[in-house]
Amino acid sequence: MIKLEHVTKNYEGSGRHAVDGLDLDIENGTTVALIGPSGCGKTTTMRMINRLEQPSAGRVLVNGEDISGIDPRDLRRRIGYVIQQVGLFPHMTIERNVATVPRLLGWDKARTGRRIDELLDLVGLDPAVMRKRLPHELSGGQRQRVGFARALAADPEIMLMDEPFGAIDPITRVKLQDEFRLILKKVSKTVVMVTHDLDEAIKMGDRIAIMRDGRLLQYDTPQAILAKPADDFVRSFLGKDRAIKRLSLIEVESMMSPARENPKGATVYPGDSLHIALSTIIADDLEGVDVVTVDGHRVGYLSRDALFAAHTAAG
Numbered sequence: 001m002i003k004l005e006h007v008t009k010n011y012e013g014s015g016r017h018a019v020d021g022l023d024l025d026i027e028n029g030t031t032v033a034l035i036g037p038s039g040c041g042k043t044t045t046m047r048m049i050n051r052l053e054q055p056s057a058g059r060v061l062v063n064g065e066d067i068s069g070i071d072p073r074d075l076r077r078r079i080g081y082v083i084q085q086v087g088l089f090p091h092m093t094i095e096r097n098v099a100t101v102p103r104l105l106g107w108d109k110a111r112t113g114r115r116i117d118e119l120l121d122l123v124g125l126d127p128a129v130m131r132k133r134l135p136h137e138l139s140g141g142q143r144q145r146v147g148f149a150r151a152l153a154a155d156p157e158i159m160l161m162d163e164p165f166g167a168i169d170p171i172t173r174v175k176l177q178d179e180f181r182l183i184l185k186k187v188s189k190t191v192v193m194v195t196h197d198l199d200e201a202i203k204m205g206d207r208i209a210i211m212r213d214g215r216l217l218q219y220d221t222p223q224a225i226l227a228k229p230a231d232d233f234v235r236s237f238l239g240k241d242r243a244i245k246r247l248s249l250i251e252v253e254s255m256m257s258p259a260r261e262n263p264k265g266a267t268v269y270p271g272d273s274l275h276i277a278l279s280t281i282i283a284d285d286l287e288g289v290d291v292v293t294v295d296g297h298r299v300g301y302l303s304r305d306a307l308f309a310a311h312t313a314a315g
């Protein structure tokens with residue numbers, strides 16, 4: 001677990017707290033997205049976890065150990081770090097970039113080589129094609145994949161990701177978000193990410209921490225935050241479409257009733273979101289939709305009324 005205990009950060013010469021008495025517990029194996037207006041202290045908070053910044057007061061603990069007692073270089077080898085512009089070494093091949101931390105840790109050539117292949121595969125790049133290339137010979141999305149692979153190289157328990165998809169075009173971004181989320185779950189990392197993108201926070205975060213002026217306004221699951229914003233600021237930050245965002249997190253399967261006798265009309269899949277079901281219902285002005293599996297078996301029905309009830313139940 002990563003634990004921030006009443007952490008405050010004042011930058012020299014600045015009259016205000018960049019981070020102000022922050023308490024935050026991040027469970028192992030979960031992803032927490034830090035979000036809030038520009039200058040609210042997200043990046044500073046994240047950089048205090050790998051000691052790129054030192055707290056002015058308070059403590060940061062990793063698995064119970066106060067990190068102020070750990071050598072920053074040792075600590076950073078235990079913590080993967082992914083940043084917006086990737087930060088690959090431009091004159092080094094992809095394989096050398098990915099091998100940065102293993103080399104620092106003194107791994108032998110064979111072990112490092114195996115790890116490079118394994119990681120490039122994991123992030124969807126063909127090692128045979130990519131190993132000898134230079135960063136400028138890759139697309140922005142491919143470079144981000146390499147940056148991610150490099151951060152995972154020594155299998156760190158924690159990954160810090162600062163606007164990891166900020167410089168990527170919207171279509172590639174959505175694809176990378178989906179892929180990275182699956183990978184992070186598969187390798188079961190504890191992740192802290194900073195983002196400006198609420199949809200990204202909702203998609204990637206098991207929990208979202210909403211900050212303002214260095215303070216934590218709300219810390220909860222995306223569903224809970226969308227259902228019950230802590231105050232008017234959070235409510236307006238989430239936007240007027242927060243009910244729709246919430247429907248996109250709930251699967252049809254969890255709300256459907258048994259299949260009807262004589263169904264006809266539009267269908268959705270059990271794993272579709274209620275947002276998709278709503279869209280289908282509105283598009284064809286229906287009372288409800290049949291729920292079918294990919295191989296065509298009818299397994300349920302979702303009525304318009306049930307859908308609206310689902311929204312108001314926790315909304």
Ligand SMILES: Nc1ncnc2c1ncn2[C@@H]1O[C@H](COP(=O)(O)OP(=O)(O)OP(=O)(O)O)[C@@H](O)[C@H]1O
Nearest residue numbers: 011012014018036037038039040041042043044045
């Ligand atoms: N190195 C620094 N020296 C002085 N002040 C700083 C420094 N880094 C950040 N700050 C200030 O601390 C506050 C928090 O900055 P931080 O970068 O943590 O916010 P942020 O939420 O990540 O912002 P953004 O979304 O714009 O990246 C801001 O007021 C910023 O101006």
